[in-house]
Amino acid sequence: MPSENLRWETLQALKNSPKGKISFDPYWSERGEHILAGCKDVLSLSPHSAVILERLGSLPLQKSSFLSSSSRDSSPGPSEEIPASVSSTGSVSDINTRNVLLSAAPSLKNEREQTSNDEVKDENPEEDVSEVSSPALLPSISLLSPKAMETAGRIIRFEEEHREKAKLALRLRQEAQEKLVVSVANAESEQLKRFEELMELKQRQELQSMKDMMDRETKESMGRQEKLKEEQRHRMKILNLRLREAEQQRLREAELEKQRQTEGRERLRTLNTIQEEILQLNQLLEPSSRTRTELPAASISSYSTRGNQLCSQVSEVVRKTAEGEFPSVEDMMAAERALHEMRALIRLMQEEAAKAQEKKKKEEEQEEERRKQAELQAQQEAQKKATECLKPYLVLLCNLFPLSGLQNSAEDATLKWFKELQDSAARCTQSFEQLNSPKDAQTKKLKLELQKAATIPVSQIASNSGSQLREIFDKIDKLLSGRPVVSGGKSVSTSMHPQGLDFVGYKLAEKFVKQGEEEVASHHEAAFPIAVVASGVWELHPQVGDLILAHLHKKCPYAVPHYPPMKEGTPVEEYQRILGYRVDDSGVEGQDSFLKRMSGMIRLYAAIIQLRWPYGSKQVAPHGLNHGWRWLAQMLNMEPLADITATLLFDFLEVCGNALMKQYQIQFWKLILLLKDEYFPRIEAVTSSGQMGSVIRLKQFLETSLQSRQISPPKGQLSSTFWRS
Numbered sequence: 001m002p003s004e005n006l007r008w009e010t011l012q013a014l015k016n017s018p019k020g021k022i023s024f025d026p027y028w029s030e031r032g033e034h035i036l037a038g039c040k041d042v043l044s045l046s047p048h049s050a051v052i053l054e055r056l057g058s059l060p061l062q063k064s065s066f067l068s069s070s071s072r073d074s075s076p077g078p079s080e081e082i083p084a085s086v087s088s089t090g091s092v093s094d095i096n097t098r099n100v101l102l103s104a105a106p107s108l109k110n111e112r113e114q115t116s117n118d119e120v121k122d123e124n125p126e127e128d129v130s131e132v133s134s135p136a137l138l139p140s141i142s143l144l145s146p147k148a149m150e151t152a153g154r155i156i157r158f159e160e161e162h163r164e165k166a167k168l169a170l171r172l173r174q175e176a177q178e179k180l181v182v183s184v185a186n187a188e189s190e191q192l193k194r195f196e197e198l199m200e201l202k203q204r205q206e207l208q209s210m211k212d213m214m215d216r217e218t219k220e221s222m223g224r225q226e227k228l229k230e231e232q233r234h235r236m237k238i239l240n241l242r243l244r245e246a247e248q249q250r251l252r253e254a255e256l257e258k259q260r261q262t263e264g265r266e267r268l269r270t271l272n273t274i275q276e277e278i279l280q281l282n283q284l285l286e287p288s289s290r291t292r293t294e295l296p297a298a299s300i301s302s303y304s305t306r307g308n309q310l311c312s313q314v315s316e317v318v319r320k321t322a323e324g325e326f327p328s329v330e331d332m333m334a335a336e337r338a339l340h341e342m343r344a345l346i347r348l349m350q351e352e353a354a355k356a357q358e359k360k361k362k363e364e365e366q367e368e369e370r371r372k373q374a375e376l377q378a379q380q381e382a383q384k385k386a387t388e389c390l391k392p393y394l395v396l397l398c399n400l401f402p403l404s405g406l407q408n409s410a411e412d413a414t415l416k417w418f419k420e421l422q423d424s425a426a427r428c429t430q431s432f433e434q435l436n437s438p439k440d441a442q443t444k445k446l447k448l449e450l451q452k453a454a455t456i457p458v459s460q461i462a463s464n465s466g467s468q469l470r471e472i473f474d475k476i477d478k479l480l481s482g483r484p485v486v487s488g489g490k491s492v493s494t495s496m497h498p499q500g501l502d503f504v505g506y507k508l509a510e511k512f513v514k515q516g517e518e519e520v521a522s523h524h525e526a527a528f529p530i531a532v533v534a535s536g537v538w539e540l541h542p543q544v545g546d547l548i549l550a551h552l553h554k555k556c557p558y559a560v561p562h563y564p565p566m567k568e569g570t571p572v573e574e575y576q577r578i579l580g581y582r583v584d585d586s587g588v589e590g591q592d593s594f595l596k597r598m599s600g601m602i603r604l605y606a607a608i609i610q611l612r613w614p615y616g617s618k619q620v621a622p623h624g625l626n627h628g629w630r631w632l633a634q635m636l637n638m639e640p641l642a643d644i645t646a647t648l649l650f651d652f653l654e655v656c657g658n659a660l661m662k663q664y665q666i667q668f669w670k671l672i673l674l675l676k677d678e679y680f681p682r683i684e685a686v687t688s689s690g691q692m693g694s695v696i697r698l699k700q701f702l703e704t705s706l707q708s709r710q711i712s713p714p715k716g717q718l719s720s721t722f723w724r725s
Contacts, residue, residue, distance in 0.1 A: 425554075458533075470615070479493075524714075524716065534604075609628040628660060643694060
C-alpha cells in the first residue's frame with residue numbers, strides 16, 4: 001500500500017509541476033506568443049518531492065536510481081524538493097547539485113504558487129481540493145510496479161479528459177456566448193425593425209398629413225377659383241347688362257337723333273319754303289313804277305323797310321342752318337310769325353293799292369294793257385325762236401302721244417312685266433322660307449351671318465375712291481358665286497346652306513333699294529356709286545337685277561310707271577301701302593317724307609339705267625337707256641298726279657336727262673317740247689297752290705333746257721379719274 005501512496009504523491013507532484021499547470025489560452029496567437037511558451041519555462045521541484053526523496057533514500061541504490069530516472073521521465077517538470085540522501089553510486093557534484101536544488105525548492109515553490117494559484121483556481125477547482133488532501137492518506141505506489149506505464153497512460157488520459165472537458169466547457173461557453181450574441185443581435189434586429197416600422201409609420205403619417213394638407217389647400221384653392229369664377233361671371237353679367245343698357249341707350253339716342261334729324265330736315269324744308277315765299281312777297285313790296293304812282297312814298301318806304309327786316313330775321317335763322325344746325329321750334333315760330341306779318345303787309349299794301357287803283361283805274365288799265373302786250377310779244381318771240389326748228393315734228397308727237405285722252409294705268413305689256421317680276425320675287429321668298437324662319441340656333445346664326453355679309457358691303461358704298469368700290473364689288477361677287485368671304489371676323493359662304501344663294505340675292509336686292517330710299521334721298525350724289533355697283537352685280541348675276549326691279553316696283557310703283565287703282569273692299573291704309581306710303585301704328589307718313597323717298601328711288605333707277613360696271617365685259621348697261629325712254633314716254637301717256645308726277649319727272653330728268661339727250665338727240669328734244677307745251681299745263685291744272693314747289697322746279701328746268709338746248713351732267717357723276725383713285 002505504501003507504493004500506492006507514493007504513486008499518488010508522485011502524481012500529485014507532477015500535477016503541481018509547472019507543466020501540469022499549463023493552461024489553454026485561445027488568445028496566444030493574438031498576443032504574438034509561441035504555442036509552447038508554457039513548456040519552455042524554467043523547471044522547479046514541488047515541495048512534496050522532498051518527502052518522496054526521503055522515502056526513497058532507504059531503498060536500495062538501484063531503486064533510487066530507478067526512481068530518479070522514472071520521476072524524470074514521468075514528471076512534466078522538475079520536482080519541488082530533493083532529499084539530502086542520494087544514491088551511493090552518485091558523485092559529489094550530483095549531491096551538491098541536489099542540495100542546491102533542495103535549498104532552492106521552497107523559494108521556487110513560493111514563487112510558482114503565487115503566479116499559478118489564480119489561474120489554477122479558476123480553471124480547475126478540483127485541483128485545489130486535491131492539493132489540500134493529505135498525501136499520507138493516498139495509497140502508496142510502488143515505483144517498481146509494472147503498472148508505471150499504465151499510470152503514465154492514465155495521467156495522459158486524465159489530462160486529455162481534462163482538456164476535453166475544458167474544450168467542452170469552452171465550446172459550451174462559446175455556444176452560450178454565440179447564443180447570447182445571436183439573441184442580442186436578434187433583439188437589436190427586432191428593435192431596429194420596430195424602429196424602422198415606427199419611422200415608416202411616422203413617414204406615412206407625415207405623408208398622409210401632407211396629402212391631407214395638400215388636398216385641403218387644393219380644395220380651398222378650387223373653392224377660391226370657383227368663387228373668383230362666380231365673381232367674374234357676376235361681373236360679366238353686370239357688364240353685359242350695362243353694355244346692353246348702353247346699347248339700348250345708344251339705340252334710343254340714335255333713334256331720337258334720327259327723329260331729330262328727320263324733324264330738323266322737315267323744319268329746314270319748311271323754313272326754306274317760308275324763306276322762298278317771304279322773298280317772293282318781299283319782291284312785291286319793292287317800290288315799282290306802279291306802286292310809286294298808286295301809293296305815297298312814305299308808305300312804300302315803310303312797307304319795304306319792314307319787309308327787309310322780316311327777310312333779315314328769316315335769313316338769320318337760315319344762316320344758322322348753313323352752319324350745320326337744324327332750325328329749332330322757336331326759330332320756326334319766328335319764321336312763321338315773320339311770314340304772317342309779311343302776308344299782312346302784303347294785304348295792307350294791296351288794300352291801299354286797291355284804293356289808289358280806284359282813283360286811277362283808267363290809267364292803270366291802259367298801263368296794264370300795254371305791259372301785257374309787251375310781255376305777250378316777248379313770250380311769243382321766245383317761243384317762236386325755240387319752236388322754230390322743232391315745229392315740223394310737233395304734229396308727229398301729238399299723234400304719237402294723244403294727250404287728249406291720257407291713261408290712268410300702265411299698258412298691258414308693262415303690267416304683265418310688273419306682275420312677272422313680283423311673282424318671281426314671291427317664288428324666291430318661298431325658296432328660302434326654311435332659312436328665313438330657322439328653328440334651331442345654328443341656322444339662325446347662319447342666317448344672321450349671311451344677311452350681314454350681304455348688307456354690310458352695300459352700306460359701305462361711297463364715292464371715296466374707285467379701288468374701294470372695286471373691293472366692295474369683288475366681295476359681293478364672291479358671296480354670290482358661292483365662295484367664302486370674311487364678315488365680322490368670320491368666314492361665311494352661301495354654300496353653307498342649300499337656300500343660302502337665294503336668301504343672299506334677295507337680301508342684297510332689298511338693301512340696294514333701301515339705300516336708294518334712304519341714302520340717295522338724303523344725298524343725291526350717292527346714287528351713282530350705288531348704281532354702278534348694282535349695275536355690275538346685275539351684269540354678272542341677272543337674277544339679282546330682277547329682284548332689284550321687283551323691290552323697286554313694290555316700294556315705288558311709279559318706277560314702273562303704274563298707278564295702282566283702289567279695289568273694292570280694300571282698306572284705306574292698305575291702299576296707301578300699295579301706293580308706297582309707310583303706314584304704322586302712328587299713322588300714315590307725311591307727304592314730304594313720302595316724296596323724298598320716292599325721289600331717292602327714282603334717282604337710283606335713273607342712275608342704274610345709264611351706268612355700267614367699268615370692269616365688265618359688256619359695253620352697255622344691263623338695264624339700259626331704252627328702259628328710261630320707255631318710262632318717260634309712258635309717264636307722259638298717263639294722267640298726272642298732284643305733286644308726285646312733277647317731282648318724279650324733275651328728279652328723273654335731272655339725273656338721266658343728259659344721257660338721254662346724248663343717246664336720242666333730236667327725238668329727246670321733241671319729247672321735252674311735248675312735255676313743256678302739252679303735258680305741263682295738265683300738271684299745273686291738278687296741282688294746288690301749296691304744292692307748287694316741285695312744279696316750279698320742273699318748269700324752270702324745262703325752260704332752261706329748251707333755251708340753252710343743253711342739259712348739264714348731274715352732280716356726283718363718276719368720272720374716268722375716279723376709277724384711277
